[in-house]
Amino acid sequence: MKNKIIKIIISLLICLIALFIKTEMLWVKPILFLISYLIVGFGVIKEAIEKILKKDFFNENLLMTIATIGALAIKEFPEAVAVMILYNIGEIFEELGEEKSKKSIIDLMNIRPDYANLKLEDEKIEKVNPKEVKVGDLIVVKPGEKIPLDGVIVDGKSSIDTSALTGESMPKEVEKTDEVLSGCINLSGIIIIKVTKLYGESTVSKILELVQSATENKSSSENFITKFSKIYTPIVIILAIGIFLYGIFTKTLSIYDCIYKALTFLVISCPCALVISVPLSFFSGIGGASKKGILIKASSYMDILANLDTVVFDKTGTLTKGIFEVQEIVPNNISKDELIEYCAMAEHFSNHPIANSVKKLYTKKIQIDRITNLEEISGKGIKCKIDNKNVLVGNLKLMEQENISIDNENASLFVAIDGKYAGKMVIADTIKQDSFKLIEDLKKLGIKKTVILTGDKKEIAEKIARKLKVDKVYSNLLPDEKIKRLEELLKYNKINKLGEIAYVGDGINDSPALARADVGVAMGALGSDSAIEASDVVIMNDKPSKIIDAIKISKKTIRIAKENIVFSILIKILILILSFNRNN
Numbered sequence: 001m002k003n004k005i006i007k008i009i010i011s012l013l014i015c016l017i018a019l020f021i022k023t024e025m026l027w028v029k030p031i032l033f034l035i036s037y038l039i040v041g042f043g044v045i046k047e048a049i050e051k052i053l054k055k056d057f058f059n060e061n062l063l064m065t066i067a068t069i070g071a072l073a074i075k076e077f078p079e080a081v082a083v084m085i086l087y088n089i090g091e092i093f094e095e096l097g098e099e100k101s102k103k104s105i106i107d108l109m110n111i112r113p114d115y116a117n118l119k120l121e122d123e124k125i126e127k128v129n130p131k132e133v134k135v136g137d138l139i140v141v142k143p144g145e146k147i148p149l150d151g152v153i154v155d156g157k158s159s160i161d162t163s164a165l166t167g168e169s170m171p172k173e174v175e176k177t178d179e180v181l182s183g184c185i186n187l188s189g190i191i192i193i194k195v196t197k198l199y200g201e202s203t204v205s206k207i208l209e210l211v212q213s214a215t216e217n218k219s220s221s222e223n224f225i226t227k228f229s230k231i232y233t234p235i236v237i238i239l240a241i242g243i244f245l246y247g248i249f250t251k252t253l254s255i256y257d258c259i260y261k262a263l264t265f266l267v268i269s270c271p272c273a274l275v276i277s278v279p280l281s282f283f284s285g286i287g288g289a290s291k292k293g294i295l296i297k298a299s300s301y302m303d304i305l306a307n308l309d310t311v312v313f314d315k316t317g318t319l320t321k322g323i324f325e326v327q328e329i330v331p332n333n334i335s336k337d338e339l340i341e342y343c344a345m346a347e348h349f350s351n352h353p354i355a356n357s358v359k360k361l362y363t364k365k366i367q368i369d370r371i372t373n374l375e376e377i378s379g380k381g382i383k384c385k386i387d388n389k390n391v392l393v394g395n396l397k398l399m400e401q402e403n404i405s406i407d408n409e410n411a412s413l414f415v416a417i418d419g420k421y422a423g424k425m426v427i428a429d430t431i432k433q434d435s436f437k438l439i440e441d442l443k444k445l446g447i448k449k450t451v452i453l454t455g456d457k458k459e460i461a462e463k464i465a466r467k468l469k470v471d472k473v474y475s476n477l478l479p480d481e482k483i484k485r486l487e488e489l490l491k492y493n494k495i496n497k498l499g500e501i502a503y504v505g506d507g508i509n510d511s512p513a514l515a516r517a518d519v520g521v522a523m524g525a526l527g528s529d530s531a532i533e534a535s536d537v538v539i540m541n542d543k544p545s546k547i548i549d550a551i552k553i554s555k556k557t558i559r560i561a562k563e564n565i566v567f568s569i570l571i572k573i574l575i576l577i578l579s580f581n582r583n584n
Helices: 002-020 028-053 060-073 077-105 203-217 225-251 255-271 272-293 298-306 335-346 353-359 396-401 433-443 458-468 479-495 509-515 531-535 546-581
Strands: 116-121 125-128 140-141 149-155 158-161 172-174 191-195 293-294 309-313 318-332 371-376 383-387 389-395 411-418 418-429 449-453 472-474 500-505 519-523 538-539
Touching: 002 028, 002 077, 028 060, 028 077, 060 225, 060 255, 077 255, 077 293, 077 383, 125 519, 125 546, 203 293, 203 371, 225 255, 225 272, 255 293, 255 458, 255 519, 255 546, 272 293, 272 546, 293 298, 298 500, 298 519, 298 546, 309 479, 318 335, 318 353, 335 353, 335 371, 335 389, 335 418, 353 418, 371 479, 389 396, 389 433, 396 411, 418 458, 433 458, 433 546, 449 479, 458 472, 479 500, 479 509, 509 519, 509 531, 538 546
Parallel strands: 309 449, 309 500, 449 472, 500 519, 519 538
Antiparallel strands: 116 125, 116 140, 140 191, 149 191, 158 172, 293 538, 318 418, 371 383, 383 389, 389 411, 411 418
């Protein structure tokens, strides 16, 4: 962009010299104008030729080239230079708008893990590049760290967050002999993993390959002025040829006058007003969106947002908070308060996300001396004594192990006291209040279809979809399966000539779909770096309803751009009428 600005300044200075210089040498001014013209116009001419070689005959570059060469031919040198300068200024404004958005996404990181804690033979731990780790090596993953490579746990137990990778909202309990995947986050205990796949074959690498493939398969989105030029350019060229032929066949003008009139028409028809007004419209639109916390990476995506037919969502972290809360408490032969107390006391020493959600409900101070014989059963729950009563708090597997008969299986946490079922708690990810408004407003905006693609369980996904009134939901999907479902939707819309498709997500597993959709929208506040990088639009806070603002701003920007085009064409028609009534 700096080079372009320098070229404009130099060209403008030479043009001004040519305009005001006084000399008796008639060739000086045309040479100066030609130099000025080539400085700013060479790139446009070159691009026009390259597109012609690629059989793209009708574009703004070709029209600008023909019109300005026409202006030079009829000795309207300042007009030729001015048109090219204006065109370059328009491009700068468009680039400025896009750069502003890109700069707001500061230091985007890659999903590739930065390091692996390699366990050496002398029991020392060394931080190394994951690419240096071999199959069979042992790596140590501490709480809060990302698992860098696929492998099997050989020591330790923990809870891991797989939501960014699979979309599964509930943490997964893992212990010795369990397989773990790169990209998941270790939540609690220290685990030692025996690496089973090289970095290049790991889950994270496969997702990166999916993103690359999706980007390559994505339809290239043209900017608004390019789309308009494909219609406008052939019309202008045909009319110019028509003017020339009309003068020849009617013999009302000389050949010189016919050429002059045709070239005059081309010069007047040159979209110099458009190449300034349209980029300025998008520059303002992108700037307005960024003030609302919406970063649009290119003006072409505003055109897509304005013509959406379908919006596809990830669930966890996008429509839901990604935070566990107790949704339902169902006691059995004890009070609700007693059930909460037994659960909170049993889970008092645990840092598991489900345990934390239960402890939030209990406001009293826990008397630790009431809790004895506490035993944590990995992957199942907790066994202890509270006030000398045998208490079990855990999942269905724990109840089955202890032969506790329960009323049904639809719960996250079950409680048994002295061998008898005492109640259950339904703990789940919570829907963002903002999501209800989002789906409702999308319908009002004319979005015909809303879809959820998630790696979460079927019953959870369908429950969320029913509450939000989403049209369609697909569950238990891995990243490559999300892409397949999205491809089916894209193909259906294309065959039936429907509008564009947006995908909204936040996790590593959403990155391929974000890259493949007509427009990818990432939730930037809590979203993974890979999702932000793969997307076309970034919502910089945690409110999905900002998508509505993005669509509205885009629609308004497109409307203003179209109004500018109409106004510009009307002015051109008026000038054309006046020019042809003018005596030669």
